[in-house]
Amino acid sequence: MARPKANDRLIRISLLVVALSAISILAIITIFIFEQGLPIMAKYGLKNFLLGQDWFPSEKSFGLLPMIVGSLLVTLGALLIGVPLGLASAIFLTEFSTRRVSRILKPVIELLSGIPSVVYGFLGLMFLVPFIRETFGGPGLSVLSASIILGIMILPTIISISIDSIRAVPDSYREGSMALGATKWQTVRMVVLPAARSGLVAGIILGMGRAIGETMAVIMVAGNAADLPGSLLAPVRTLTSNIALEMAYASGEHRQALFATGVILFVIIMILNFLANLTARKQSRK
Amino acid sequence: MAEIIGGANIIEVKSLSVFYSQFQVLKNVNIDIQVRKITALIGPSGCGKSTFLRTLNRMNDLVEGARTEGRVIFDGKNIFDDDIDLLELRRRVGMVFQRPNPFPLSVFDNVTYGLRVHGQTDPTSMEERLFHSLQAVNLWDELKDRLQTNALWLTGEQQQRLCIARVLAVEPEVVLMDEPCSALDPTATARIEDLMYQLKQKYTIIIVTHNMQQAARVSDYTGYFLLGELVEFGLTDQIFTSPRDRRTEDYITGRFG
Numbered sequence: 001m002a003r004p005k006a007n008d009r010l011i012r013i014s015l016l017v018v019a020l021s022a023i024s025i026l027a028i029i030t031i032f033i034f035e036q037g038l039p040i041m042a043k044y045g046l047k048n049f050l051l052g053q054d055w056f057p058s059e060k061s062f063g064l065l066p067m068i069v070g071s072l073l074v075t076l077g078a079l080l081i082g083v084p085l086g087l088a089s090a091i092f093l094t095e096f097s098t099r100r101v102s103r104i105l106k107p108v109i110e111l112l113s114g115i116p117s118v119v120y121g122f123l124g125l126m127f128l129v130p131f132i133r134e135t136f137g138g139p140g141l142s143v144l145s146a147s148i149i150l151g152i153m154i155l156p157t158i159i160s161i162s163i164d165s166i167r168a169v170p171d172s173y174r175e176g177s178m179a180l181g182a183t184k185w186q187t188v189r190m191v192v193l194p195a196a197r198s199g200l201v202a203g204i205i206l207g208m209g210r211a212i213g214e215t216m217a218v219i220m221v222a223g224n225a226a227d228l229p230g231s232l233l234a235p236v237r238t239l240t241s242n243i244a245l246e247m248a249y250a251s252g253e254h255r256q257a258l259f260a261t262g263v264i265l266f267v268i269i270m271i272l273n274f275l276a277n278l279t280a281r282k283q284s285r286k
Numbered sequence: 287m288a289e290i291i292g293g294a295n296i297i298e299v300k301s302l303s304v305f306y307s308q309f310q311v312l313k314n315v316n317i318d319i320q321v322r323k324i325t326a327l328i329g330p331s332g333c334g335k336s337t338f339l340r341t342l343n344r345m346n347d348l349v350e351g352a353r354t355e356g357r358v359i360f361d362g363k364n365i366f367d368d369d370i371d372l373l374e375l376r377r378r379v380g381m382v383f384q385r386p387n388p389f390p391l392s393v394f395d396n397v398t399y400g401l402r403v404h405g406q407t408d409p410t411s412m413e414e415r416l417f418h419s420l421q422a423v424n425l426w427d428e429l430k431d432r433l434q435t436n437a438l439w440l441t442g443e444q445q446q447r448l449c450i451a452r453v454l455a456v457e458p459e460v461v462l463m464d465e466p467c468s469a470l471d472p473t474a475t476a477r478i479e480d481l482m483y484q485l486k487q488k489y490t491i492i493i494v495t496h497n498m499q500q501a502a503r504v505s506d507y508t509g510y511f512l513l514g515e516l517v518e519f520g521l522t523d524q525i526f527t528s529p530r531d532r533r534t535e536d537y538i539t540g541r542f543g
Contacts, residue, residue: 172387176449179345179383180400180456181376190399195390 033266037259049260055226057246057254064264066228070143070236071212071268073229074222077147078154078211083204085151086158093159094166095188106163113156121220124149129221138233141223146236149217154207161206165199166192201280205273212269215240239265296321296460296490297342302356304337304346311337313514314356319460319507324482324491326505326522328498329537333511335494339462342492343379344372360460377404380453384465386445388437388452393429396437396448400456419451423481443474450481454489461485463493467500479504498538502526510534 041049044062052063089109093102124145133140169192177187193200215238223235224245237245243258250258297319304312312334319325327335337346344365346352357364365375377400388396397419398412406412416433420426425447429435437448446466453461463482467475482491482504495501501508502522509519510533518525518534529535 170387172383172385173389175345175348175383176387176389176452177399177403178348179343179376179381180403180452181373182399182403183373186403190402191389191391 030266033259033262036256037261037263040253040256041260041263049264053228055242057250057257060253062257062260064239064242064261066226067237067239067242067261068264068268069228070222071238071240071265073143073236074146074150074218074238075208075212077143077232078150079204079208081148081151082154082158082207082211086155086203086207087162087200089155089159090162090166091188091193094163095184095192102163106160109156109159111156113160117153117214117217118220120149120153121217124217124221132233136233138231139223139235141221141235142233143222143229143236144232146218146222146238147232149221150211150214153214153217154210157210158203158207161203162196162200165196165203168199169195198280201276205276208272208276209269212238212265212272213240215244219244239268294321295319296360298357298359299342300357300359302338302341302354302358304334304341304355305353306349307351311514312341315516317509317516317519319490319492321490322486322488323506324486324493324504325507325509326501327492327494327509327511328496328501329511329517331496334514335509335511336464338511339381339464339492339494342460342462343376343381345376345381347372373404377456378458379460379462380456380458382446382449382453382461382463382466385469386442386449388440388445388448390436390438392434393437393440393448394433397451397455399452404456415455419455422454422485423447423451424477425451443470443477446470446474446478447481450485454485458489460490460492463491465494465496468496475500498526510537512537 040062044060049062049064050068051065052061053065054061054063055066093105097105128148129140129142129145131140132138132142132145136144173191173195174187177191178184182190218238219241222237222241224237224241225235226237226242227234229236239261242261246254247258295318297317299315299317299319302312302315303310315338327338329335340346341354342358342360342365346354354366357366359365360375360379363370389399391399394416397416401407401412401415406415417426420429425444428444429440429448437445440448446469450461450466467478470478479500482493485491493501493505505522507520508522508525510517510525510529510531512533518529518531520530525534526538529538535541
């Protein structure tokens with residue numbers, strides 16, 4: 001009796017250590033980013049960072065509003081494209097396709113998430129950007145291009161998590177609904193999707209996180225001008241691009257301002273996650 | 287079975303056979319279900335009684351590889367005919383399942399689900415139907431102040447009553463019950479049985495049960511299934527006191543099963 005107990009304790013303690021070290025790495029990164037980014041925000045004023053429209057690091061002008069707007073715009077655009085497509089695919093594959101079709105298609109979709117983002121960006125640059133330039137005008141490098149590329153990139157995440165959460169809905173719900181004379185589609189819309197809601201929202205949150213954090217593909221198709229975009233066809237720079245584009249040569253306050261960019265990105269992601277979780281919880285309680 | 291055929295038949299099953307792929311689950315079943323009576327179907331596990339029940343509202347259609355032969359006449363029409371309105375059939379022949387399966391929605395949304403599905407969304411009539419259905423299953427007083435509560439928060443018995451109310455809300459003529467008490471404790475079971483007795487005034491009930499005492503207590507007619515065959519069917523009193531078939535006798539006297 002004594003040995004298994006001692007074993008249990010040993011395993012528990014080692015797991016605790018591993019868990020704590022993972023959490024502490026996260027904590028250290030967070031502290032480091034804030035430690036590097038906060039002082040300069042304090043020095044020039046939070047308001048100037050958040051609402052300033054001019055980004056001229058050499059002239060000590062650190063307005064991040066264009067990048068904040070840029071990140072939010074392309075993320076919203078990506079969700080507008082990726083969520084309906086992703087949910088529709090997941091619903092089709094779980095509820096309406098034959099088992100054989102979904103057994104073939106699901107791994108293919110998951111494979112999509114294995115394609116490096118630079119490849120998505122390159123494809124976008126070679127085909128999508130010229131297409132948009134010729135069809136709608138403008139430089140082609142634009143909010144629209146970035147949204148489309150990101151919308152495609154978040155599809156695998158949204159689809160596979162949605163599929164899992166739809167499959168987790170007990171069949172007894174579907175049976176109960178069909179036995180009342182509901183059609184398949186009514187059953188999906190009125191019972192299955194509400195039952196799967198928290199999982200669906202989780203998938204959308206992860207997709208959103210991927211979209212707002214994506215850097216390489218966005219840099220390649222967005223045009224990266226540090227100005228507020230006037231239209232969907234205007235170029236745009238995101239917060240992540242801002243860091244990636246300038247980190248190679250930034251030093252001193254410029255470098256700190258890039259960390260400040262990271263802080264703002266961090267906070268935006270936290271807020272978005274919080275809001276998404278809140279809506280999920282509120283709706284599921286109703 | 288001459289003495290059985292008396293009152294009006296609401297369902298007439300004629301040489302019904304059901305197959306799952308190659309396997310024959312039901313063999314040439316003939317049965318007449320009388321209107322506003324409780325018919326119990328008993329038999330050991332795997333004897334086909336649940337399959338039989340699920341054939342009556344064509345829920346077996348959802349099982350891959352299921353195939354049916356024979357006829358089930360409901361309201362003068364064979365339910366396997368091509369021109370049958372399947373959704374309407376399922377509205378008129380409701381079903382209560384073994385495990386309570388309320389939707390993870392509010393009490394209100396659960397009871398009115400069938401109405402919304404069938405496009406009856408007028409608020410006044412929905413509330414009226416809600417009231418009558420919950421009243422009929424003796425839940426109204428318990429739940430009238432908790433209509434917005436998620437149904438998953440209710441007790442098992444309340445959930446099963448709610449599932450019955452959900453079926454009653456669409457005004458069925460027949461209610462199929464597939465071991466509706468097997469997930470409930472004896473007190474709750476007794477109350478659900480009382481409820482069936484009340485419901486028989488308005489509805490025809492067919493109940494599948496493992497529990498022979500339950501069949502003896504609540505039903506007017508009893509059918510005994512064994513290995514996909516309907517071995518014996520008759521008045522419950524007769525089945526339990528003087529079964530004609532040796533196999534029925536063995537089963538109800540507890541010699542096997």
